[in-house]
Each structure stands twice: as C-alpha cells, then as structure tokens.
Amino acid sequence: MKKLAALRFLIPLAAFLVLSGFLFKGLWMDPHQVPSPLIDKPAPAFRLTQVADPGKSLSRDELLGKVWLLNVWASWCVSCREEHAVLVEFAKTGVVPIYGLDYQDTRDAALKWLGTLGNPYQASLFDQDGRVGIDYGVYGVPETYVIDKAGTIRYKQIGPITPEILHDTIVPLVRKLNA
C-alpha cells in the first residue's frame, strides 16, 4: 500500500512524458499536408480543351484502362519550375504517362513555359477558371495524382515531386497498379 502511494507522485511525470511525446511528434508534422478525401474515390470527371490545341478536348473517361499521373501546374507557379525538371527526366523513362492540368493560366504563357523548359506531358488540359482544380481539391500548385485503370485516385502528392518521392512512392505504386 505504501509503495503504491509513493508511485502516485510519478503520475504527473507520466502525464508530462505523454504530452511531450505528442508535442514532439507535432514538430515533424506539416500542417499544409491535408489528407485528401478523394483517395480511393473515383477521379472527378472533366472534359477540357488541350493547352496545345483549343480545338482538341480530352475527358477523364478517355484515360480509363491505364495508370496515369495527373500533374497540376501553372506557368505562374514558382515551385513548379523546380519540379518540372524532375518530371521531364521522369517522362523519358516511360514508366507512366503524365497528363498536365494547367491551372488558372493563359495559353500563351503555358506554351512558352513548355517550349523553354520541355514538355513531359502526353497532353496538358487547360483549366482556365480552375473549376476542375476545385473538383480535385487543388489548393496548392503543384499537386500530383496517381490514377489507376478504373479511374480511381490512389495517391496525391501535395507540393513538388522530388526524385526521392518518385523512387520511393510513385514508381512502386505504379508498378503495383500495373501488375
């Protein structure tokens, strides 16, 4: 009984340690990484014209049957510039087709961007008013979605893609989905 009473004084210490644990974990969490509710849900439908040709359109359903990446970008987006080089290199490997969603941009600026920095995209969709972006829950460009053969979103990357993310997450996931 006495022993137990002595242990009572350890309660505040234990509570403090638990609290420290939570706060310590909080140090490494990024509040800007908001988990998307769209993961494992069907990718929202769209039909948009292409950046390169206002006469050609593309819809979500035309891309069913293959695994593909949807990369949201814009010529005004600074971190897209950093990401773009990684995408251009990655596109050369041909692991997965990349489609662009040019978000709230102008055609001229977008074409100039693709002309000078290279074009990793099979096609880029022109989302001038950002409506499709809203449907996909885009809130910080660049964002990238991995969409499977059935048109389901399997992964969302918020912020620029790095070679590490490609190597550790996206490529293994694409391989698994294609298997």
Place this chain on the structure above:
Amino acid sequence: MRRLLVIWALVSLASPFLAGAREAPPVGEDPAIERRMMTLAQELRCLVCQNQTLADSQASLAADLRQEIRELMQKGESDEEVKHYLVVRYGDFVLYRPPVKSSTWLLWFGPALLLVAGLTTLYSVLIRRRRLATADPLTADQEQHALALLSEDERQPS
C-alpha cells in the same frame, strides 16, 4: 499664380487616388445570398491561409470558392449541401466546427471527461481528508497532555 499653385497641389495630392481607382471586386447581386454566403464562409477554413476563414482570406482560391458558394446558393442549395460540396473536395479540414463522429469523439468529449475525472479526484481527496481529521480522536489523557505542552510553549517564548 498662387491660385494656380493651390490647384496644382490639390491635383497632385489627389492623383494617387485617381490613378489607383480600380474596379471594385464584384459583389453578388443578391444581398440576401451575399449575407448567407458570408455567414457560412465564417465557418469554413481557407486551405491556403489555414488560420483564416474563407470569408477573411485574400487568397485567390478563397475568392474562387466564395464565388462557387454564391453560385451553389443561387441554384437553391442549402448551407448543408454547400458544406458537403466542400467537404467532398477538401475533407473535414475545411470545417472550423468538426463533425461529431467516431474519430472525433475524443476531441468533442475529451474535455468533459477530463472535467469529470478531475471532479471525482477532488471529491475523493476531500472525503479522505475529512475521514483523517475525524478518524482518531484524542483520549482525555492525550488531550490534557497536548494542552499542557501547548501552554508550556506559550510561557517560554524562546
């Protein structure tokens, strides 16, 4: 000459306002919808500036979403339907008032649980104290002895 100078001064003072006069951002035509939209937007979080509401934020996404809300309201959707529209796209994170569900029970009821636990502890401590105070009353001898010691103390203040 002096009059000319005064006019020149007035014009140059006013010029920043003349040059800076841009078109005001479009306000919804329907004041009732505008009011409803602003009330609802006070409860929604802007995804870009995360500590601001959709009503306060200057981010362009917030402006787009306010416009989206206006249009949904014009189509006759209820506040709940508008919230659902946003939650489907951005998750519960957009709601400043999180919904009550199994993953948020601790959030909603945790404070009440802590309060109950605290009150229970306080109550049991008080009860135990009272029991200690009344548990071993002094015998008559002991009381005599205690009084003697106390008065002795009073007589010789050291």
